[in-house]
């Protein structure tokens with residue numbers, strides 16, 4: 001497909017980074033330390049940078065957050081409001097004995113209290129984490145147990161899932177309820193917030209101190225806690241400025257949930273560190289609702305994901321025509337491959353292309369991107385952010401020539417690089433080889449330095465932009481009373497990128513049926529997550545295994561897609 005050549009004189013506002021190549025050549029992180037504010041002795045706090053520093057300027061009364069509730073309610077909160085509320089929350093946490101390094105988790109939909117708690121936690125020096133509101137009991141238990149979370153902030157509805165597992169979590173000392181008084185053992189958020197002071201002395205942290213952690217899926221084993229540091233704010237700030245091109249008068253909407261890294265780095269820290277007015281929508285996706293929000297809030301910069309764009313395409317151009325979307329000036333996309341058709345569709349319907357960018361939970365910030373003034377090659381993720389060296393390496397860690405496929409690798413370190421995998425130093429080390437950080441993605445670089453995504457090197461599934469480990473789904477499937485063994489793969493899907501497909505064999509006495517299929521889907525939704533259930537289930541007499549008993553997902557996938565099945569020499573039965 002043809003390149004989209006940029007004409008800077010056509011931009012509505014001058015981009016923050018006017019020349020990518022020149023900036024890349026000259027760039028050094030230490031020339032940009034002043035983009036964020038430091039306390040004496042090279043200490044910092046990411047929440048201070050996001051909120052409190054803005055209140056020392058005219059931005060004090062600027063709207064930081066437009067909350068759009070799923071029931072049609074809405075609210076506006078200035079930087080000063082968020083400062084006061086997060087200070088209060090930090091005081092409440094202190095009241096309940098929160099110390100630096102404690103894990104305080106949030107299990108809430110996208111409502112004001114999620115943002116206030118997140119910032120308040122960080123102000124105390126504790127480690128914040130969000131749990132996606134679709135998580136079921138097993139997913140919650142794994143994450144809360146592994147992290148040793150001490151306090152959980154939730155609401156009366158989601159709390160019901162926590163009640164089912166609380167007995168198994170000895171380290172979880174307090175559950176806080178944001179929308180009613182809760183039981184005697186629970187903390188009443190509203191009551192405590194009313195009593196709490198607005199003044200709080202923010203903890204001054206070392207750049208390498210932990211800020212937040214997020215669980216993410218690998219190909220084997222349970223999800224791992226990826227730990228990020230306060231220093232990440234520097235990269236989140238600068239990428240927000242140069243990749244998302246955020247400017248003073250923008251109204252910004254990041255559609256990602258803070259249960260995923262995009263919703264934290266570019267839904268909380270990056271935008272507010274730039275003093276941005278952000279829109280947050282609590283409810284579910286619908287083309288009409290999304291367009292009406294852009295129209296209502298006059299959104300200018302929009303950061304979303306390919307599945308959502310494909311769903312908008314699917315709904316049709318006519319739907320878009322019913323809304324005034326003229327306010328939009330800059331569009332970005334992340335999380336899964338952005339197909340060229342989606343870019344061309346956006347050009348036709350919004351008069352603007354989507355700018356694809358690439359990163360991961362582990363990288364904490366954008367590493368490869370398309371920039372406002374750089375030509376877009378539809379289908380390419382773009383070029384490395386200034387200060388980032390990306391390359392394609394072979395399995396021995398040697399760089400591959402231009403145009404050749406291989407492992408996408410990044411030269412460490414960079415400010416938002418993960419600091420640790422929670423309580424798993426070996427897993428952390430396994431990401432690095434011969435001085436490279438190995439992303440797990442396969443890609444190639446063309447002769448102009450653009451990177452092209454090819455696929456995952458492992459079995460990780462990306463469905464509707466969400467990262468799911470097959471092992472996590474399999475381990476819940478085999479808890480179902482009818483199932484003996486299960487293998488899970490990602491099956492290509494035109495809208496969702498991939499869907500989860502499960503192959504299962506049944507215990508004696510159980511027969512395949514559509515009722516059983518529905519029952520299994522419900523079981524996974526309840527125990528794992530509403531979004532992580534297999535949309536397709538295939539019953540098999542038995543599943544292909546290696547001689548050591550490992551289910552061969554690759555073979556299942558090859559069989560399912562009618563691809564060559566490759567080397568089966570280790571197969572148990574041939």
Ligand code: PRX
Pocket residue numbers: 216260261262333334335336337338356357358359360361362381439440441453455456462465466467
């Ligand atoms: O496989 C890549 C895919 O998403 C993975 C990271 O997922 P997660 O940790 O959930 O973070 C997503 C949001 C930052 C990557 O290893 N991915 C991410 N962006 C792209 C992508 N695949 C293709 N194109 C992208 N732009």
